[in-house]
Amino acid sequence: MAVFHGIKQPFTFLSYPIPDPAPGAVVLKMRLANICGSDLHYWRGDADLVGRGFEMPYALGHEGVGEVFRLGAGVSTDSAGQPVREGDRVVFRYFDPCGRCAVCLRDHPYACPYRQRERLRGVRHWPHFRGTFAQYYYLYPGHTMFRVPEGLTDASVAGVNCALTQVISGLDRAQLRPGESVAIQGAGGLGLYAAAIARSRGAGPIIAIDGISSRLELARAFGADETVDITQADTPEARVQAVRDLTGGLGADVTLELVGHPGVVAEGVYMTAPGGRFVEIGNINVGWAGSFDPSDAVLRSVTLIGVAHYRARDLAAALAFVARESGRLPFDEMLASRFDLTDINDAFVQQDAGHVTRSALAPHPETSAQPT
DSSP: EEOOOTTTOEEEEEEOOOOOOTOOOEEEEEEEEEEEHHHHHHHTTTSSTTTTOSSSSBBBOOOOEEEEEEOTTTOOOOOSSBBBTOOOOOEEEEOOSSSSSSHTTTTGGGGOTTTTTTTTTTSSTTTOOOOSSSSEEEEEETTTTTEETOOHHHHHHHTTIIIHHHHHHHHHHHHOOOOOOOOOOOOOOHHHHHHHHHTTTTOOOOEEEESSSHHHHHHHHTOSSSEEEEESSSSSSHHHHHHHHHHHTTOOEEEEEOOGGGGGGGHHHTTTEEEEEEEEEEETTTTTOOOOOOOHHTTTEEEEOOSSOOOOOHHOOOOHHHHHTTTTTTTGGGGGGEGGGGGHHHHHHHTTSSSOEEEESSSSSSHHHHHO
């Protein structure tokens, strides 16, 4: 496994015995693991993992697809009741709500205070394999997982358990309705998925905002009606005005912040229509300061929705969406580059420098290079 030691420190590699799964648990053999934007935040030091209680050295990585390597006693189906066997590919929820606390019982498992309890622990603690930047991954008893339908490539489903499902959760909580306008701040992986989900729900116009032309072009392929290039609309005021011009002067009914920087929050609120909803997903960096005039949200009745994680049914919906749209939407194009796990340091440097939009690590190159 690749081991994270701290801010911009090189990953090193450690070997541990493959754990035997406890009853109800599953050991996965990782096929493909994406480098998510949050992984970059941690590596760059934008987010203080140690300050948040994470123990070093740490098993980084959470977004990916694996195949069943070993089933614990009593496990014969996935979370939807479909039979699973060794060798079946699955997507999985990378956090683990307790299901028993007051928050979970109110049907908010995405906010469970204990959902990251095992991920906080360092690699030295059994079962060691808590991150996807490894050859194996341990699913604790009762963990959510769904079998991947035949015919879908690893690349098309590698982003399902984070980026796509986060967007589905956010748009569900925003109660997006057909005919409503959507502004998407940031056309990375989350933004592309957001355009696709908004299009599937009958929204429009859908406006993608970014500064990289290739991303904006891909956003149109995923469902965006309009794009705003921040290299041309190079001030917050210009971008707010562009969105209002494209929405009849009011602004977007739903705005999603997917950039991950507090500097874009104010303009996101301002480009949201009166009575609209501003969905904050990208800013996970504790301690970063951002500011906006709260009276703008109050006087225009803009609802602010913070989204972290999701429900099990959101993950099922995400997988079903990819299965349904795989012949129409270019999911495979979202991954710009693929690296062997042993080249993880190069992959992080290249993605951080902007040479790679989104990259994936192949822990078992002979397996994950195959079409399915």
